[in-house]
Amino acid sequence: MDTTLFQPIPGMADLAAPEVLLWQRLEEQARRIMPLYGFTEIRTPALEYTPVFTRALGETTDVVQKEMYTLADRGGRSLTLRPEGTAGVIRYAAGQGAAADGARLYYVGPMFRCERPQAGRKRQFHQLGVEALGEPNPAADVEVIALQQHLFQSWGLRDFTIDVNTRGLPDDRPAVAQGLAAAVRPQLDALCADCRRRFDTNILRLLDCKQESCRQVIAALPDMATFMSAPARAYLDEVVRLLAQLHLPARVNPRLVRGLDYYIHTVWEIRHPALGAQDALSGGGRYRITQGEKNFDGVGFAAGLERAVMAVQHDQPGWLAAIQPDAPVSLVALGAAARDANLQLAQELRQRGCACGLDLGDRSLKAQMRAANRAGSAWAVIRGERELAAGAAALKDLRDGQQTELKLEDVVAKLIAATGPTRVAPAPG
Numbered sequence: 001m002d003t004t005l006f007q008p009i010p011g012m013a014d015l016a017a018p019e020v021l022l023w024q025r026l027e028e029q030a031r032r033i034m035p036l037y038g039f040t041e042i043r044t045p046a047l048e049y050t051p052v053f054t055r056a057l058g059e060t061t062d063v064v065q066k067e068m069y070t071l072a073d074r075g076g077r078s079l080t081l082r083p084e085g086t087a088g089v090i091r092y093a094a095g096q097g098a099a100a101d102g103a104r105l106y107y108v109g110p111m112f113r114c115e116r117p118q119a120g121r122k123r124q125f126h127q128l129g130v131e132a133l134g135e136p137n138p139a140a141d142v143e144v145i146a147l148q149q150h151l152f153q154s155w156g157l158r159d160f161t162i163d164v165n166t167r168g169l170p171d172d173r174p175a176v177a178q179g180l181a182a183a184v185r186p187q188l189d190a191l192c193a194d195c196r197r198r199f200d201t202n203i204l205r206l207l208d209c210k211q212e213s214c215r216q217v218i219a220a221l222p223d224m225a226t227f228m229s230a231p232a233r234a235y236l237d238e239v240v241r242l243l244a245q246l247h248l249p250a251r252v253n254p255r256l257v258r259g260l261d262y263y264i265h266t267v268w269e270i271r272h273p274a275l276g277a278q279d280a281l282s283g284g285g286r287y288r289i290t291q292g293e294k295n296f297d298g299v300g301f302a303a304g305l306e307r308a309v310m311a312v313q314h315d316q317p318g319w320l321a322a323i324q325p326d327a328p329v330s331l332v333a334l335g336a337a338a339r340d341a342n343l344q345l346a347q348e349l350r351q352r353g354c355a356c357g358l359d360l361g362d363r364s365l366k367a368q369m370r371a372a373n374r375a376g377s378a379w380a381v382i383r384g385e386r387e388l389a390a391g392a393a394a395l396k397d398l399r400d401g402q403q404t405e406l407k408l409e410d411v412v413a414k415l416i417a418a419t420g421p422t423r424v425a426p427a428p429g
């Protein structure tokens with residue numbers, strides 16, 4: 001038997017109960033918080049024309065060079081499964097014209113990168129992201145960082161750190177690249193093969209390298225900002241001032257570059273210690289993306305939901321147990337007529353917000369009671385010919401075994417009062 005037929009593709013995962021409850025709760029918190037900052041949801045397609053990504057992210061980035069799932073449609077046009085959300089949102093904004101000026105959009109959904117899978121690194125993963133379109137403005141950058149802190153705190157996360165840096169303006173790039181190249185050149189032989197290639201193609205990417213020999217070279221390099229123009233440095237200073245004003249515990253990390261080419265000015269990464277090697281919970285920054293003739297400026301971030309769930313399970317170990325749904329009521333039938341009546345009763349209870357389960361087959365009383373216990377039901381409603389004729393039911397409290405015979409309407413009233421409408425466990429934080 002080909003067991004691979006029962007497995008998802010490596011690096012992709014099924015998501016089911018109980019973990020999916022935690023995912024739902026994180027998304028619910030996000031949907032509550034986003035409107036507080038003026039963001040509305042956007043759902044862009046998972047598949048786009050390839051240039052949407054190659055142009056926005058940069059031809060020499062790792063994502064474009066190595067990680068995109070690209071295929072041809074029937075007409076031979078190149079399509080790519082989105083590796084991130086920003087490029088699609090900007091493609092949308094470009095199509096909206098002036099109507100998208102100042103748009104504030106958030107998204108939740110799967111992204112695809114053909115990376116080597118490991119803990120916290122998937123080939124299909126999920127991002128929750130925002131994009132706030134508008135001219136460069138340090139206050140807008142800080143507002144988006146503050147939104148992330150608010151969101152992560154609403155998820156009960158405690159131990160995250162916020163690193164910020166600047167990528168400067170496009171005009172600063174040649175000076176930054178030349179300055180870094182001059183500092184790296186004498187030590188080129190100490191670098192790994194990838195970094196020697198990056199030295200020629202995209203020298204900033206070298207600052208990201210995790211190899212120990214490269215790290216030593218990188219640690220001794222001058223800060224990028226020293227090669228930037230005065231306005232670029234002043235922009236970062238203003239961001240730092242405003243972060244302090246909001247008491248956001250961010251620190252400047254002069255080695256932070258981020259892996260995508262669209263960034264200008266502010267970039268940041270939020271890390272969590274429980275995540276191991278892949279410790280970036282979210283990353284973001286200010287960007288400038290050209291679509292057609294027009295430049296689109298904006299600021300945004302994306303958080304990886306797989307990693308967020310791992311971090312929440314670390315910081316709030318009891319949360320998943322606390323959000324299990326209410327134990328349902330089990331409707332137990334003795335005979336075909338009671339089974340039909342239970343289908344009706346279940347519908348009434350569910351429409352009034354009371355979760356319940358019932359036997360749809362022809363199982364014995366014993367088997368149905370066993371199933372009720374297995375489901376963790378607090379109550380069993382038991383009916384046969386006699387109860388039907390009397391308009392009554394036996395209500396058994398499965399926690400203490402007490403059983404009482406009541407009028408059916410009293411059973412319904414009692415169950416609604418005791419169980420529904422479905423209660424929502426409060427979020428920590």
Ligand code: HAM
Nearest residue numbers: 084086121122125280281282283284285300301302304
């Ligand atoms: P990114 O840093 O490439 O930025 O991804 C953002 C987050 O997505 C990461 O911090 C991480 O939590 C998660 N992530 C990325 N790759 C994977 C993976 N293979 N497996 C699991 N999680 C992953 C962006 O995508 C930018 N679009 C963010 C942005 C929005 N910048 C401005 N606006």
